[in-house]
Amino acid sequence: MDPIDHLLTWADVKGIALNGIRPRVLPGRGIGILATRDLKANETILAVPSNALRTLDNTSKSITEALQGATVHAILATALCLDFHDTPDDFAIWKAVFPSLQDIITSMPLCWPQELVALLPPKAQTLLSKQSAKFDKDWSVVSSAAASLPAGITRPQFMYAWLLVNTRTFYHTTPATKAKLPKEDHMVLQPVADLFNHSPDGCSVAFGHKGFQITTTHAHKAGDEMFIRYGSHSNDFLLVEYGFTIPSPENPFDETALDPYLCPRFTPAQKELLEEEGFWTGYMLDSQTACYRTQTALRLLCLPEWQWRAVLDGQRDEDEDGALVDAELLKLLRKYEKDARATVTEIDQLDKVGEDESRRLLRERWIEIRQLIDTNAARLSQQ
Ligand SMILES: C[S@@+](CC[C@H](N)C(=O)[O-])C[C@H]1O[C@@H](n2cnc3c(N)ncnc32)[C@H](O)[C@@H]1O
Structure with missing residues (x-):
């Protein structure tokens, strides 16, 4: 018997209830779950009873x-x-x-x-x-x-x-x-539920003492792949923890760290100041903007300390120095973009190292990072 059919027969005996869905082998992502009919929002498409779970309590x-x-x-x-x-x-x-x-x-x-x-x-x-x-x-x-x-x-x-x-x-x-x-x-x-792939707008997952339920959050067409959301994860996290990434524009939680580019720009005294004020490291760029920590750290490169403190204390409007901060960020992103390009070239030259698919995944991650950088650089250049 086909392994998926066999699993479904077993699932039925175990009381695992599939409603309008079926697992299917999907190119590039192992097995996933497809809708077998049009689904409405708020339909429970899978229920897994507690006794079908493998837990600490029922381990030998x-x-x-x-x-x-x-x-x-x-x-x-x-x-x-x-x-x-x-x-x-x-x-x-x-x-x-x-x-x-x-x-x-x-x-x-x-x-x-x-x-x-x-x-x-x-x-x-x-x-x-x-x-x-x-x-x-x-x-x-x-x-x-x-x-x-x-x-x-x-x-x-x-x-x-x-x-x-x-x-x-x-x-x-x-x-x-x-x-x-x-x-x-x-x-x-949990068998069967573990066949759902991840998407940032996947179905909701809930559990109670009776077991797990997976429920649609919006309508789907027959044949759509059905996803759950593993969490609000960046592609760096998805790659390390799950071995895949999703194209940057489809992942609103994607971000990249700017620390290697920003940290070396500060003098020891500025570093100390940023540490004291709780703004040292953790500089992130997402598809929309650089985070508040990054903006604050960049501002220290643009202003004397007393003016920088005045912004922190609410005495100076942060927009006053917006153009200077944006220009510093743009400079940094141009350097990052150049290095990201060079890394892609380096990966392309490694044709005997590791598996083709591993190199493809690694390359993809850098392409996604370049997209994050390019989107921000385009926005900053227009301002
Ligand atoms: C819980 S399993 C999901 C079922 C899995 N596809 C299988 O064949 O068993 C998680 C794994 O599925 C794959 N996966 C999940 N979501 C994915 C996605 N959006 N794109 C590519 N692979 C994905 C990754 O290999 C991940 O480690």
Whole structure:
């Protein structure tokens, strides 16, 4: 039987209710969910009962006892590894629709060769370093407990399972877990719901003690891909945490960090001043504008300190120096644009490093950044 048909038969037995939707293999994004009929706003298109979730509570005691103090992420990943090892029937049906190890290695920067990682935008590199530290910590706990687990787990197996958990879990709490677990560990796996791809204007996801519901927020036509929103995420975040990006104009949450261009412009005394006033680093550019922190820091390059302070204290109208700040920003963006172009050329010359698809993803990210820069530069040049 086709793996999707098999999953749907199993889902029916488990009480997972699909309404007007069906999973389908989609070019470039694995499996996704399509509408099988016209859908109205506020229709519940998927309901997953609590007993179909994979949670900390229903993970085998042999795992949770061996991994005392481990994160839920590590525990769910370990449970997946052990099921890969000794596949129960239920799991085989679900596993058949997972992305392959090769898909994960190709799309997730955590698995990329260092030459590609070094070409990620700085913000994505920061996110990746944090993710990598989190993975190392989880693997250290799991590998130390290896002797107490029912079967051996290798680091590559654990990384695959850990990244499946990373890309497929849903935020979920119960009164018990809410009090006990850190926020980032409020996670559960849910078959079928984990086949929804992400879009910033996706359907809403809600849960209660009975389970999860996914509900349309507006009308859809039969054949439309149905999405959920994983969060208000920039493309740097989507790339590192989920292994994809979406074209910049379609992602209202996309932004890029200007720190590497702005921070070196300040003298040590100006840096100290910005630190004291809480404006040091975190300079972001989205498709509309540079953030308030950036404008404030740029203004320090344009004004003497007493006038800069006067703006902060509300004694001087910030619009008075708007043109100067915009000119500084434009100068900075021109340099960033030049470097972004050079990075794309560098990626194009790396034709033997990593997988083609990984290089395509990396290249796309820089194209999106160039779009953010170009949109802002065009706006500033017209003023
Ligand atoms: C929860 S799963 C969604 C189902 C997934 N497509 C599958 O085949 O299993 C999340 C993964 O789907 C892919 N994905 C989600 N949204 C996407 C999008 N808008 N464009 C491309 N890939 C997407 C990414 O690989 C991501 O890590």
